Amino acid sequence: MINSKKGFIQISFPWLFAIIAGIFIIFLAIYGVTKLISTEQTVQDVKTSKELGILLNPLETGFEEAKTTSLTFPVDTRIYNDCTLDGEFGRQIVKISQKSFNQWTETDINIGFSNKYFFSKDIIEGKEMFVFSKPFRFPFKVTDLLYILSSNEVYCFMNAPEDIEEELKNIKSENLLAGNCSNIQNVTKVCFTGGTNCDVNVDPISQSVEKRQGTVYYEGDALMYAGIFSEPEIYECQVQRIMKRLKILAELYNNKATLIAASDCNTNLEAELLQLINLADNFQNSLDLFKMTSTVQEIDRKNNDNSLCKLW
Amino acid sequence: MIIVYANYGNNMRKIRTKAQMKIQQMAFMLMAVTLFFILVGMFALVWRFSGLKSSAVELEERNAMLLVTKLANSPEFSCGNSFGGTKINCIDADKVINLKVNINDYIGFWGKGVSNIKVETVYPINERIDCTLKNYPDCSVIDLFEKGIQGTATWNFVSICRKATDEMGVYDRCDLGKLYVYTNEEQE
Numbered sequence: 001m002i003n004s005k006k007g008f009i010q011i012s013f014p015w016l017f018a019i020i021a022g023i024f025i026i027f028l029a030i031y032g033v034t035k036l037i038s039t040e041q042t043v044q045d046v047k048t049s050k051e052l053g054i055l056l057n058p059l060e061t062g063f064e065e066a067k068t069t070s071l072t073f074p075v076d077t078r079i080y081n082d083c084t085l086d087g088e089f090g091r092q093i094v095k096i097s098q099k100s101f102n103q104w105t106e107t108d109i110n111i112g113f114s115n116k117y118f119f120s121k122d123i124i125e126g127k128e129m130f131v132f133s134k135p136f137r138f139p140f141k142v143t144d145l146l147y148i149l150s151s152n153e154v155y156c157f158m159n160a161p162e163d164i165e166e167e168l169k170n171i172k173s174e175n176l177l178a179g180n181c182s183n184i185q186n187v188t189k190v191c192f193t194g195g196t197n198c199d200v201n202v203d204p205i206s207q208s209v210e211k212r213q214g215t216v217y218y219e220g221d222a223l224m225y226a227g228i229f230s231e232p233e234i235y236e237c238q239v240q241r242i243m244k245r246l247k248i249l250a251e252l253y254n255n256k257a258t259l260i261a262a263s264d265c266n267t268n269l270e271a272e273l274l275q276l277i278n279l280a281d282n283f284q285n286s287l288d289l290f291k292m293t294s295t296v297q298e299i300d301r302k303n304n305d306n307s308l309c310k311l312w
Numbered sequence: 313m314i315i316v317y318a319n320y321g322n323n324m325r326k327i328r329t330k331a332q333m334k335i336q337q338m339a340f341m342l343m344a345v346t347l348f349f350i351l352v353g354m355f356a357l358v359w360r361f362s363g364l365k366s367s368a369v370e371l372e373e374r375n376a377m378l379l380v381t382k383l384a385n386s387p388e389f390s391c392g393n394s395f396g397g398t399k400i401n402c403i404d405a406d407k408v409i410n411l412k413v414n415i416n417d418y419i420g421f422w423g424k425g426v427s428n429i430k431v432e433t434v435y436p437i438n439e440r441i442d443c444t445l446k447n448y449p450d451c452s453v454i455d456l457f458e459k460g461i462q463g464t465a466t467w468n469f470v471s472i473c474r475k476a477t478d479e480m481g482v483y484d485r486c487d488l489g490k491l492y493v494y495t496n497e498e499q500e
Binding site: 050 | 334335338339342345346349353356357360364367371374375378379381382385386387388390392393394404406407409410411413414417418420421422423445448475476477481482
């Protein structure tokens with residue numbers, strides 16, 4: 001009876017079965033391919049993160065005061081900079097996201113480095129990045145600090161001390177300007193002795209860097225740049241990591257002092273080094289740097305005065 | 313209303329059996345096609361992940377190569393100004409022997425793939441004796457992680473300096489040496 005109706009399309013059961021199963025297979029294939037593409041993107045992001053850490057190895061300084069390099073990515077890239085205090089040295093966490101089909105890839109995989117210290121905004125975006133490094137000595141060399149800027153970011157240092165201006169000129173980067181930049185648009189203005197419309201205020205007397213997000217404290221030029229270029233949260237975390245390493249290095253120098261004392265090479269630094277170890281162990285935030293200054297200066301003076309048995 | 317009574321008998325049974333056969337054939341075919349695609353997919357994945365492992369190894373080897381050129385200048389190894397002026401590619405053996413004592417703090421510090429770091433004096437030629445705090449400095453090899461040779465080695469020539477004493481007093485002694493960085497894929 002039904003068959004006789006006009007316009008009826010007769011679909012036999014095998015056909016119906018084939019269509020349903022075919023749709024299922026096609027959906028399965030599409031799902032598989034989508035998953036594979038997303039896995040491939042994650043792999044690429046993780047690989048880039050790892051490569052980033054490895055490629056920055058040559059920025060380890062010898063006796064130089066600063067080293068620069070630039071990184072060029074094939075596509076627009078975001079570097080997520082994070083830091084944790086786990087373990088003996090804490091970890092520098094890097095996550096990379098790249099533009100694919102006009103969308104940012106999403107990855108939850110973080111790559112960690114125990115021996116790297118990146119100072120930057122929490123997200124750096126661009127195809128080209130400018131990186132420079134400076135050694136941090138307190139009083140011995142603790143590590144090299146790496147500052148990462150996107151090529152789109154320009155910092156202008158206004159009324160900077162002469163040595164800073166000189167250094168910026170030597171770095172020869174379009175991202176770092178010195179002098180009067182009040183007429184230049186879209187720059188982050190870094191003022192040293194106050195000023196109007198400043199994005200960052202550096203006070204060399206109180207050794208502080210003030211930003212909208214907060215104020216951090218520094219000792220030495222390396223940490224001053226770190227305070228200028230990074231988010232206060234990242235800065236505080238990285239400084240704590242640096243203190244963890246400083247503590248272990250101070251222990252190493254203390255053991256070396258004991259070892260060479262057996263060969264009649266006296267440093268007379270054991271007591272001060274133990275004090276430094278204790279201060280580094282109780283380090284809470286960048287304000288505690290000032291508690292360490294006198295001990296650091298005393299250790300430095302004693303070590304420099306000792307011509308025969310210098311520890312570093 | 314017309315009611316037609318028809319007796320299909322054996323013919324109807326034949327049609328049903330034929331349709332069931334067709335469904336079975338189709339089901340088998342579809343299963344075979346699905347299995348085929350799954351197998352191809354699995355092969356593709358295996359191929360892809362074997363490439364992934366080799367690229368991870370390649371990255372670790374690159375890390376070791378760049379690391380070995382810079383490690384001697386890192387604070388844990390470098391001579392600094394201890395031996396008369398700034399020296400590059402110079403290892404302070406007095407520091408490294410103490411680093412060996414506290415090496416557990418440094419596990420994974422130079423990268424997860426780095427399985428061992430070794431400092432060896434090559435000139436003047438001495439008998440190969442592993443250094444400990446007890447026999448130092450009468451030895452020639454500081455094997456930091458005490459694992460011996462593990463994985464691929466990358467090395468660089470360095471100066472190995474230490475404070476030494478003789479009848480004239482304290483002096484700086486520097487020998488020619490090699491710094492080895494070993495990478496092991498199984499560590500990752």
